[in-house]
Amino acid sequence: MELNADANAELLIQVIDLVKHFPIIRGIIGRKVGAVKAVDGISFEIPRGRTLGLVGESGSGKTTVGRTILRLMEPTKGQALFEGKDVFKMRPSELRLLRRDMQIIFQDPFGSLNPRFPVGDIIGEPLLVHGLGNRKERQNRVSELMEVVGLRPEYLRRYPHEFSGGQRQRIGIARALAMNPKFIVADEPVSALDVSIQSQVINLLEELQEKFNLTYLFIAHDLAVVRHVSDRVAVMYLGKMMETADNKDLFSNPLHPYTQALLSAVPVPDPDVKKQRIILQGDIPSPINPPKGCVFHTRCRYRFEPCDKEKPEGIDVGSNHRVWCYLVAKQ
Amino acid sequence: MALDSIFSVELAPSFSYWQMVWTRFRKHRLAMFGASVIIIMILLCFVAAPIITATTGYHYTSMDLPNRYALPSGAHWFGTDDMGRDVLTMILYGGQVSIEVGLISALAAVLIGSLVGVVSGYFGGWIDEALMRFTDVMMSLPYLPLYLVLAMAFGPGFWTLIGIFVGFGWMGDARLVRGVVLSLKNMEFVEAAKAIGASPWRIMLKHLLINSMAVIIVSTTLLIGGNIVGEAALSFLGLGIQPPQPSWGNVLQTASGYIFAPGNGPWLIFYPGFFLFLTVLSFNFMGDGLRDALDPRLKGYR
Numbered sequence: 201m202e203l204n205a206d207a208n209a210e211l212l213i214q215v216i217d218l219v220k221h222f223p224i225i226r227g228i229i230g231r232k233v234g235a236v237k238a239v240d241g242i243s244f245e246i247p248r249g250r251t252l253g254l255v256g257e258s259g260s261g262k263t264t265v266g267r268t269i270l271r272l273m274e275p276t277k278g279q280a281l282f283e284g285k286d287v288f289k290m291r292p293s294e295l296r297l298l299r300r301d302m303q304i305i306f307q308d309p310f311g312s313l314n315p316r317f318p319v320g321d322i323i324g325e326p327l328l329v330h331g332l333g334n335r336k337e338r339q340n341r342v343s344e345l346m347e348v349v350g351l352r353p354e355y356l357r358r359y360p361h362e363f364s365g366g367q368r369q370r371i372g373i374a375r376a377l378a379m380n381p382k383f384i385v386a387d388e389p390v391s392a393l394d395v396s397i398q399s400q401v402i403n404l405l406e407e408l409q410e411k412f413n414l415t416y417l418f419i420a421h422d423l424a425v426v427r428h429v430s431d432r433v434a435v436m437y438l439g440k441m442m443e444t445a446d447n448k449d450l451f452s453n454p455l456h457p458y459t460q461a462l463l464s465a466v467p468v469p470d471p472d473v474k475k476q477r478i479i480l481q482g483d484i485p486s487p488i489n490p491p492k493g494c495v496f497h498t499r500c501r502y503r504f505e506p507c508d509k510e511k512p513e514g515i516d517v518g519s520n521h522r523v524w525c526y527l528v529a530k531q
Numbered sequence: 532m533a534l535d536s537i538f539s540v541e542l543a544p545s546f547s548y549w550q551m552v553w554t555r556f557r558k559h560r561l562a563m564f565g566a567s568v569i570i571i572m573i574l575l576c577f578v579a580a581p582i583i584t585a586t587t588g589y590h591y592t593s594m595d596l597p598n599r600y601a602l603p604s605g606a607h608w609f610g611t612d613d614m615g616r617d618v619l620t621m622i623l624y625g626g627q628v629s630i631e632v633g634l635i636s637a638l639a640a641v642l643i644g645s646l647v648g649v650v651s652g653y654f655g656g657w658i659d660e661a662l663m664r665f666t667d668v669m670m671s672l673p674y675l676p677l678y679l680v681l682a683m684a685f686g687p688g689f690w691t692l693i694g695i696f697v698g699f700g701w702m703g704d705a706r707l708v709r710g711v712v713l714s715l716k717n718m719e720f721v722e723a724a725k726a727i728g729a730s731p732w733r734i735m736l737k738h739l740l741i742n743s744m745a746v747i748i749v750s751t752t753l754l755i756g757g758n759i760v761g762e763a764a765l766s767f768l769g770l771g772i773q774p775p776q777p778s779w780g781n782v783l784q785t786a787s788g789y790i791f792a793p794g795n796g797p798w799l800i801f802y803p804g805f806f807l808f809l810t811v812l813s814f815n816f817m818g819d820g821l822r823d824a825l826d827p828r829l830k831g832y833r
């Protein structure tokens with residue numbers, strides 16, 4: 201895998217200033233009393249055939265980003281361009297066609313498969329819904345997909361509960377592949393699996409990417425996994441972007457104090473990285489009432505004068521490495 | 532390659548969901564008893580009754596006045612009634628109507644209730660609010676006075692009875708299904724169905740209702756029993772099936788007037804009462820067994 205995302209490569213996905221607030225409704229008349237600011241002005245892009253790793257603590261809004269750009273949730277504001285076309289402006293008929301190109305792989309290998317559907321029907325459902333092929337052709341396609349993801353096609357009459365976690369994840373992957381998508385959101389696709397199975401599934405995802413020129417938004421907690429699969433990495437905290445850089449730059453030269461803290465928490469076998477464990481103080485604040493200024497300032501050990509007043513602008517420190525931090529701005 | 536190791540994994544022999552349900556159901560003694568009684572009852576009412584008529588000429592219209600209140604004999608197993616009709620024949624033809632009313636009204640009510648429940652739970656918001664308030668209103672209406680009005684307007688009878696049982700019977704199932712749908716609709720397989728572009732109808736019918744089948748089947752079974760009792764109660768009050776067409780309710784009603792009659796008189800109330808009791812009990816036993824078999828987690832819940 202190449203380490204540097206080619207700046208000239210065609211952008212498949214461009215997300216511009218995405219905002220998603222969940223209104224908090226109280227009372228019988230449905231008065232809006234506030235909002236969960238799950239995603240609060242995020243921008244990123246993914247070139248075709250590449251992987252963007254999206255990391256951040258639980259509750260930072262990663263899943264919300266993935267689901268809004270697939271229009272599984274309606275955004276509050278912003279744009280998400282797929283091949284230059286704004287997904288958020290699409291009419292239902294256009295959106296239906298888009299579903300063939302954009303797919304999702306879920307975290308939970310148990311909850312993501314309908315327990316009453318045989319595996320063949322699960323994998324073939326996208327084809328059925330879109331009226332692609334006749335019965336026979338769909339069946340052939342299902343067998344082919346099962347082989348592609350490493351499942352025996354004879355098992356197509358079996359039910360999800362008969363498979364192991366890793367195998368179920370493969371079923372979910374086959375379903376996502378059914379219509380030959382271009383873009384896949386993989387929302388923590390391995391975090392529910394045994395460590396021994398994780399690498400198999402990751403290898404499968406990488407093989408598939410190469411074979412079908414797939415573009416991934418890879419959401420994960422586990423930085424080791426992200427480091428392994430991503431061309432570029434974006435770090436989120438409380439609905440905001442903290443830092444984004446090419447894989448190598450981010451791991452060898454993390455500039456945001458939050459990224460540094462995240463990296464220090466995992467054993468990274470890299471002599472370039474300073475081996476001092478940074479413990480983040482306190483809990484992640486509530487996204488209903490995020491801190492003013494830089495949202496991270498309440499837990500930042502470097503915070504100084506402007507941090508709790510104005511929110512920082514993104515600063516490009518070169519080679520497309522952007523950081524949203526006053527500390528970096530000062531230098 | 533990593534794939535080879537996966538290919539070599541053998542799965543144990545497969546049992547479909549319905550095979551497992553049957554295995555569990557079979558072990559439930561009372562449910563098996565209930566199911567057997569129901570099957571026998573249906574065979575008796577719908578198959579044996581016409582055969583009896585064909586071979587003996589007994590029918591609910593064939594009176595034999597000299598032979599009133601005859602005690603059980605080889606010719607009349609349960610004896611004869613106040614008009615000399617064969618009691619067994621009356622009960623079997625009456626059973627046809629009672630079972631038909633129970634079955635048709637329960638199926639229709641559950642169909643409507645399930646649709647209301649799934650739409651309400653899936654869409655939420657004002658649709659849910661409107662449907663649930665309507666459900667509340669329907670539940671708080673006194674149905675007996677309303678049935679009197681309807682019976683006067685349309686005339687008491689088979690379809691009026693079914694109309695009222697459907698009209699006032701769907702709410703429980705609507706609430707049950709809505710509850711199940713609320714617990715299912717945020718599951719990832721529903722999200723996955725949206726992601727592949729499945730329509731709301733497909734999601735509701737194929738994903739949500741299929742996974743609500745356990746509660747739907749159980750509530751249908753219990754409702755059939757309930758509506759058979761309902762038929763009996765209303766017909767007993769003279770508001771249901773009208774003689775000479777017999778039903779368990781109106782046969783009971785007629786019989787109640789002859790408790791002090793000679794011969795078979797005091798027994799006339801016993802035979803239909805027993806058939807009614809046994810049938811309703813059987814539907815309830817079967818409902819309990821189905822609940823445990825369809826979804827072992829629902830045990831003890833009604």
Ligand SMILES: Nc1ncnc2c1ncn2[C@@H]1O[C@H](COP(=O)(O)OP(=O)(O)OP(=O)(O)O)[C@@H](O)[C@H]1O
Pocket residue numbers: 222236237238256257258259260261262263264265487
């Ligand atoms: N449907 C919803 N309604 C209200 N709030 C929501 C909803 N979905 C998510 N949130 C809130 O939005 C915030 C971001 O959630 P999200 O699931 O996107 O985080 P995440 O980064 O994916 O976390 P995790 O690592 O735990 O999966 C959380 O505070 C969450 O409680």
Ligand SMILES: [Mg+2]
Pocket residue numbers: 262263264387
């Ligand atoms: Mg998440």
